[in-house]
Amino acid sequence: MGVRGTGGLWWGTVSCTLFLAVNGLYSASDDVIELTPTNFNKEVIQSESLWLVEFYAPWCGHCQRLTPEWKKAATALKGVVKVGAVDADKHQSLGGQYGVRGFPTIKIFGANKNKAEDYQGGRTSEAIVDAALSALRSLVKDRLSGRSGGYSSGRQSRESGGGDKKDVIELTDDSFDKNVINSDDVWMVEFYAPWCGHCKNLEPEWAAAATEVKEQTKGKVKLAAVDATVNQMLANRYGIRGFPPIK
Template sequence: MWTLGVFLLAIATCCHGLYSSSDDVVELTGSNFHDTVVNSDELWLVEFYAPWCGHCQRLVPEWKKAASNLKGIVNVGALDADQHKSVGGSYGIRGFPTIKIFGFDKTSPKDYNGGRDGESITDAAMKALREMVQERKSGGKKKSSGGSGDSRGSGGGGGSDDVVTLTDSNFRELVLNSQETWLVEFYAPWCGHCKNLAPKWASAATEIKDKTGGSIKLGALDATVHQQTAQQYGIRGYPSIKIFRQGHKNEDPIDYDGPRDTSGIVDRAMEYYDENIEPPTVDELVDQSVFDEKCTGHMCIISFLPDLMDSGKDGRNAYLELLAKLGDNFKKQKWGWGWAPALVQDKLEKALGVGGFGYPAMVAINTRKGVYALHRGAFSVEGLNPFLNLLTYGRSSGNTYPIRDGKLPEVEKQEPWDGEEAPPIEEEDIDLSDFKWDDEL
């Protein structure tokens, strides 16, 4: 049963905290908890309480006594978890009072289960202090989150430099105002699933950075600290992963529902990378520099199109549209695409064995390996797709040949096609008036 004193204390504190600024107990709140406790290099004992809780009210004098005993040695704080629910929730607080010891590794505080009197609390604090000193002496790796509010050591990136630390203050600038696609993990430091994900998220970030040149980024945001951003996106559980797509930042982000392993994360990221790759341009081979740009260091697809007199302007444009469509379909291969009019680059044609099969013709060239493959089927989407599909696997239909002497002839400089029809053939007038038809030949 409550005593009269406790009852009166309950009345006095039903709408106020249990501690005041005159106490040696540090009053903690949602706004100062991270900077004061988690970012501290000192030992902290923190009581999570509710003002209406009778057990919390009975602990007050003993907690104050412990704070006075430990003043200048160990920090003793108290947080109204009923008012600052987000902080209490981040540490899984289920009952009151709950006491936690924030020692060397601030991301993994220990539960205090000892006596609820000043003496026992003081003894437990001194034991925890000795343990903290031993961890420092033994060179243990500290996992506290640093000034930016990042606690990735226990979740959200695993400490990888390739996982970008996100906060309420930098989220808009880095994610929403950027031109890149972002995969963002919202995590809690105490969350076991977040801790399991951390090394996979970190390795995925490195692999994705290498594969995309940094155009797909992975970030991590501690949702227990940066609550404004977490609430904006309705984060209810941890870890939650959301995808902020390039060109769609004004829309709601996509929930990631794929595998929570490195390969699954990488595969999903690459899907968004592929959709944003710019399709290659299909350029006319007007000089050697164009050929070098298209073919040096990677596969290139070169087509030789019929003479303008044979196809006309519309026919040539139709071929170029077909090549542009194929380039877009196979853009993730990062091939170079080029073309030349028939017989204009005759030395190059002969070196590639093009002339004997008519026009249009397509050749895949790998200058690095010194080989080329010649397409001998129909020049249409249906006819070219099988040829190009095989090339994606590093194979061809059998029409693969070595480049003679490992080097192709230089591309001869030409004036680019002006997009117009071929000029008409000028017919020469021949005077046949003096020709005698009855003369013997």
């Protein structure tokens, strides 16, 4: 009976392992969004967000090694860039639609969702995050220049007169550390002088960028401004000598 019990335990362990392998590499508790033919179009193609999507097979050793790095990247990019995964062994039609021939295949769905870019970078969370942020910068710059738009409501606001100045957060010597230094969000801060012509020219562009980035990242990346002629402590701390530097 003891041997049979041990065998049953061994088989139960193997069965559990096989069950987990067959049912994918990600769970609902991960920040990686599971994508299928049912939700792909709504979640990715019709989305305003930038997406990184891994096409994987549960039995693939390279995919298994990538999994912890992909999860780390998804957590780091949460609220900024969407990170998803498709079990392309199970959903072969979706893999075929995007020309997936090997595993893992990673694609970036940016401004033109119908023309995804292949990711050819490193397989570490750091490399993946760097590529995502680089793609996000390109996407925002394209939208500011009017070269792309997609489904963004921000596109409509720019066409009707630019961004909202209220989306640019005014910072002072007293509020800077609390808002920026002690924050988990990403901040871009313009140091300006009210009399500076370059600063005045930048103002509508900065407002448009603030609105676009706010919508794209769901508020996780913030644009701000500091009047460096009034808040001289901050100006000295960051070595401001001319206008308008952006940090």
